[in-house]
Amino acid sequence: MWERIVDIINGGKKFIITTHLFSEGDAIGSELALKRFLCGLNKDTIIVNNEALPSVYRCFDPDKDVKFLKSKGVNINLDDFDAIFIVDVADWSQLGDFADTIKASQITKICIDHHPTNSGFADINVIVKDASSAGELIYDMIIYMNEEITPEVATPLYLSIATDTGWFKFSNTSAKALKACSALIRAGVRSELIYEKLYQNRHLSYLKLLNLTLGTLRSECNGQLVWAKMTREMIKSSGVEFVDTDVIIDLIRAVNEVEVVVIFRELGERKTKVSFRSKHTVDVSKLASDFGGGGHVRAAGASLDEPIDTVIGNVVTAAKELMEETSTCISPVSSLT
Numbered sequence: 001m002w003e004r005i006v007d008i009i010n011g012g013k014k015f016i017i018t019t020h021l022f023s024e025g026d027a028i029g030s031e032l033a034l035k036r037f038l039c040g041l042n043k044d045t046i047i048v049n050n051e052a053l054p055s056v057y058r059c060f061d062p063d064k065d066v067k068f069l070k071s072k073g074v075n076i077n078l079d080d081f082d083a084i085f086i087v088d089v090a091d092w093s094q095l096g097d098f099a100d101t102i103k104a105s106q107i108t109k110i111c112i113d114h115h116p117t118n119s120g121f122a123d124i125n126v127i128v129k130d131a132s133s134a135g136e137l138i139y140d141m142i143i144y145m146n147e148e149i150t151p152e153v154a155t156p157l158y159l160s161i162a163t164d165t166g167w168f169k170f171s172n173t174s175a176k177a178l179k180a181c182s183a184l185i186r187a188g189v190r191s192e193l194i195y196e197k198l199y200q201n202r203h204l205s206y207l208k209l210l211n212l213t214l215g216t217l218r219s220e221c222n223g224q225l226v227w228a229k230m231t232r233e234m235i236k237s238s239g240v241e242f243v244d245t246d247v248i249i250d251l252i253r254a255v256n257e258v259e260v261v262v263i264f265r266e267l268g269e270r271k272t273k274v275s276f277r278s279k280h281t282v283d284v285s286k287l288a289s290d291f292g293g294g295g296h297v298r299a300a301g302a303s304l305d306e307p308i309d310t311v312i313g314n315v316v317t318a319a320k321e322l323m324e325e326t327s328t329c330i331s332p333v334s335s336l337t
């Protein structure tokens with residue numbers, strides 16, 4: 001699985017790394033770990049994303065290695081590089097404006113991803129759908145290459161695995177993921193510090209946005225489907241710098257009868273982001289792909305060029321239909337032993 005990529009790494013000198021829009025822990029962790037690893041092999045490596053790093057993740061990038069495509073001084077000629085690594089990306093559409101530039105160039109495109117909806121869009125694809133995260137795959141590659149996991153590489157890899165497993169709560173918390181994390185902690189990761197930086201470091205504005213969003217909560221299908229919306233006005237009036245929908249999703253999913261959570265976030269007059277989560281039975285990646293998005297069975301998303309209220313109407317109707325179809329097979333939670 002890794003042979004071709006390892007050959008390219010060994011034979012090349014200059015590499016570029018990128019990830020999806022709305023980058024989060026796995027995306028950023030995978031990029032930083034891969035960059036630091038390749039630099040350790042004396043490869044010239046840069047990270048270029050379509051957008052700036054969300055503020056909550058900046059502490060993981062003290063050297064400001066993550067460049068922003070549109071910032072001054074960032075002038076990329078892809079032909080200067082031996083290959084581009086596209087990590088945690090299931091589809092070209094997740095790469096924003098950068099996708100066209102990459103597609104148009106002759107550069108070797110390598111995708112390392114774990115989304116089941118990934119159809120293998122790059123030249124070389126490592127897609128392992130039962131991997132917990134893209135970070136777990138980068139870890140596998142380093143182990144395959146018999147190289148050492150340094151503390152600088154271990155911390156972003158842990159960030160990847162821990163955030164994509166919902167801090168070891170979701171069904172992708174596999175023995176393999178935990179084994180990797182065990183090795184990462186042995187390599188020097190301070191799990192509690194990463195947790196604190198991510199989740200105990202917020203401004204009061206975060207509670208204001210939470211309050212406003214929870215105020216829009218609606219439930220359907222006897223409480224099995226719950227949705228809420230976040231408008232630009234709510235985000236602005238709360239004063240938050242970084243919108244994290246995961247915390248709200250977790251709060252809603254804590255309710256016993258909830259099977260599906262949908263969060264609508266207004267990005268523009270005609271731009272809406274939808275996040276889907278499910279607990280036991282409903283395949284939300286199906287729902288997301290019906291609206292041009294994708295993801296995993298239990299966590300998926302889509303971005304639509306329509307006003308938020310139009311999107312809510314269409315998505316809630318589709319979600320209700322899907323839940324009615326699935327309702328016959330909703331079974332009680334399987335036993336713990």
Ligand SMILES: [Mn+2]
Pocket residue numbers: 026027088114132133134164
């Ligand atoms: Mn991921």
